Amino acid sequence: MRIDIITCLPKLLESPFSDSILMRAQKKGLVTIEVHDLRAYATDKHQRVDDYAYGGGAGMVLMVEPIANCIRSLQADRHYDEIIYMSPDGEPFVQRTANELSLKENIMILCGHYKGVDERIREKFITREISIGDYVLSGGELAAAVVTDAVVRLLPNVLSDETSALTDSFQDGLLAPPVYTRPAEFEGLKVPEILLSGHEQKIENWRFEQAQKRTRERRPDLLSD
Incomplete structure (x- = not known):
């Protein structure tokens, strides 16, 4: 390009x-x-x-x-x-x-x-x-x-993780779900247990549900399009 x-x-x-x-x-x-x-x-x-x-x-x-x-x-x-x-x-x-x-x-x-x-x-x-x-x-x-x-950033091979752009906010009409990294607990706030489970399908389901919830709360106009 x-x-x-x-x-x-x-x-x-x-x-x-x-x-x-x-x-x-x-x-x-x-x-x-x-x-x-x-x-x-x-x-x-x-x-x-x-x-x-x-x-x-x-x-x-x-x-x-x-x-x-x-x-x-x-x-x-x-x-x-x-x-x-x-x-x-x-x-x-x-x-x-x-x-x-x-x-x-x-x-x-x-x-x-x-x-x-x-x-x-x-x-x-x-x-x-x-x-x-x-x-x-x-x-x-x-x-x-x-x-x-x-x-x-959408061009092939620009991002190091090929799936990164595909999971951004708005790509599927939804806002992105919450994300976490180490440590697993910070000042009493814990990472959701599902993300530590290692169960890939359950994690994906959780992320989709969280994306829907966040979109309903913050940008309901996206769901009405």
């Missing part, structure tokens, strides 16, 4: 991709993540990428030409299965979306900033708009990192 991210603030994405699972996935050659500085595609000597909005109002808007130049430059090298714009008014990002995107080969992600991007970019180039929640961030960079992390 290859993921290209377009941003006017590339330094915001240095840390998320240089450690832990995403770093290891890149070193293994399982994914290529490239961050592109939008200012390199500006049309003036000052590398300006934003301007005032027509009609007035507060805030700046990312200009159409630098973004179009960057997108077309990337498209010249490969076909993209999705060109995603991170936006508060996009479709909610859920596990099902991450699963779908993990099956793609080439993905481009555009990070908005300020008051967003010129609408013509959305009309002409964007194939999918995604939101990570009903709130507004300073820009799309952190949202792009969230999507990238959620997608990449």
Whole structure:
């Protein structure tokens, strides 16, 4: 898989991709993540990428030409299965979306900033708009990192335990059950006896029951879908 991210603030994405699972996935050659500085595609000597909005109002808007130049430059090298714009008014990002995107080969992600991007970019180039929640961030960079992390960890051989991603919350429409590790007792709180029994089927049944119970208590909306 290859993921290209377009941003006017590339330094915001240095840390998320240089450690832990995403770093290891890149070193293994399982994914290529490239961050592109939008200012390199500006049309003036000052590398300006934003301007005032027509009609007035507060805030700046990312200009159409630098973004179009960057997108077309990337498209010249490969076909993209999705060109995603991170936006508060996009479709909610859920596990099902991450699963779908993990099956793609080439993905481009555009990070908005300020008051967003010129609408013509959305009309002409964007194939999918995604939101990570009903709130507004300073820009799309952190949202792009969230999507990238959620997608990449689903790729084959990225996680050391192949079953780990399959047992995460939301994969089966349920929250994950409680988990425990050593010691077996801490300040009077004991690990449930069933988990110490060694009886695999009973343990799996317990975990499923606990996942259902936790989902009913904390996210009943998931059970009504």
